[in-house]
Amino acid sequence: MSKTNRKNNEIIYTICPVLVASHVAVAKGWLDEEIKKAGGSLKYLRALPCEDWLAHFTHTRSDFFRDGGNIPAIWTRSEGRKTKLIGLTFTTDGGQIVTRTDSGINRISDLKGKKIGLFDRRKTDRVDFWRATAERGIEVALELNGLSRKDVKIVNLVQEGPDYASTQPVRNPAEFWNNRSVNNLTSSPANRLEIDALLSGEVDAIYASNGRSQGYQATGEVKAIEDLGRYPDWTAHIANSPYTLTVSTELAEEQPQIVVGYLRAAIRAGKWIKQNPEKAAELFAPVIPYWSGQQGLAQEIAKYDFVPNLSPQNLKGIEIKKKWLIDHGYQKNDFDVNAWADSSFLDQALGSKKAVKTPRVVKARSGSARKVSLLS
Template sequence: MAPPILWFTRCPVPTATGIAADLGWLSAEFAPDGIAVRSLQDGVSPDEAETHYTHALTGLFREGGNVPALWARARGERTRLLGLTWIEERQAILTRRGEPVTSLDGLRLAVPRRDISIDFWRAMALHGFAGALRADGRDLADAVLVEVEAAKDAPQWEAELTALAKGEVDAVYVKGALAVEAALRHDADVAVDLDALPDRRARINNGTPRPITVHQTLLDERPELVVRFLAVLLRAADWAAREPTELRRILSAETGAGGDAVARAYVHQPLHPDLSDERLGLLAEQERFLRAHGFLETAVDVHAWADPAPLTAARELINKETP
């Protein structure tokens, strides 16, 4: 029996899921089957909204940060990894304007703390700083980590950048389009442009690589729905490559940032997922970092977590439909 509802959730970043939702393609795909498609971002109950992190909702597809996805898996939730994307997201370390910094060695680094199920903000800052320090032959032990309390619903980076402006910390990790706007608002300088570092491992973080996951229950009971959902995402990724102007509009709506910030933060690049050895290896490195810093209760074997069959079947489905 078909589920009455398929759920999806995504983070406010470039995703094929967000594009497909904006275009109405997800609803259109499943409406003939009498299956409703709903987003966790559309005014659901607090318990339902929390499944963005826990993935306890069995009919849920999630395209978002890897910290909550790995955390849910490590806690025993029966999810499967369907694909990974890699989107360069304007990752940077900011410092006060007019105070040039050549190294993070010995500096006070802002490490936010939020009272949420899994503090991915904290994880992002730690790994962002670790990537910058590693490029300089250093590690987190060579800097001073300063706790910065942030309200659960505080705007992105505001608590950390306020601490920077007050002189309480020397550096802040940021990413994405909203970070571009926040840096301008707080008159901060880019001390380390992580996107410019030649080793992409310096940019491994919550969104790099970004996973698409589904609950094992749905995959077991209705694998064809999973394949069709992924096929819609692949079509949306193809569309995004052909429509840069419309893509910019959608990403502005998805991220909450202006068009200029979107253009500066997100280099035009493919949104297509894969499960290549390279991306799985990058995710495995993120898993080790998160476990080493206490974010994961148990180890996650990312290769065992991945199931390539649905994405392969989705590509085959598209090829059959293409004249």
């Protein structure tokens, strides 16, 4: 791992464009405030030269916090990166299956014998989180409707070029996602390949997150035929959520006060979001570029608890996702999720402990909720 900048105790952070409290903590200045109190200096990963940005997916820095999708976090831990899982946020956006408005396809059962597009990133420098999220969502949707992969044709939509349009270094996530070259539904190769293949008729359906689906549907050309978030079975909601807040082990062990400070800011933001969903939507809008309209975003925000936690249910969700990634060839190595999770920092940030001493692991318990067979 690259070493921490000892000169000014610079702490690097990165956040996915998803609904997590860290975004609000940054926008309100609370994250910078808490890190300074703890003796650190905060810097956004994409304020560094662009050749350093891959760390968002690989967690190869020793001075690093990452908040967002669980697939890269799980994969990097399986690759032997020394990280600690210090918080989780679960949303019920399991994703949707969408098709063309004029397709004549109105339900999942209509997809029998049809073509479903699946993004395929051929570069191997990191896990293909986009494909993994979609592939699991497609499998879950099919099984919940009495079908399997054998009943449809999966069409690989191959991408070999750059992942995002080139941008200059920026100071914070809002600056990055507000950039016109990235803030639209076709800004990434994955978005562009999928929606182009759908609208051209190359494929009959694709998977999309709730936010992207809303944006697609706003064009009038696309409709949703399945929403995994509507099921009472919470395991059907697992996509790139539960979102993972991780930290480099070296940073956590050498400067635990920095970790506690980060969590205090996230907790403060999570509580504020609960009380101010409409105002929170204004802060989320610049960093969640796929949502169409702040009103819908505010309604989505009001559904969730944004205070980070390490609940047994969320840890079980990570275990389920890890097993799926192994079973489907996205990662080779297994690891103990319970040993990865360290609640000592969260305990102190919440005020239930006076000092961080011996890390305590929160054990995941098997949920009693019914699960479809492929999820467990």
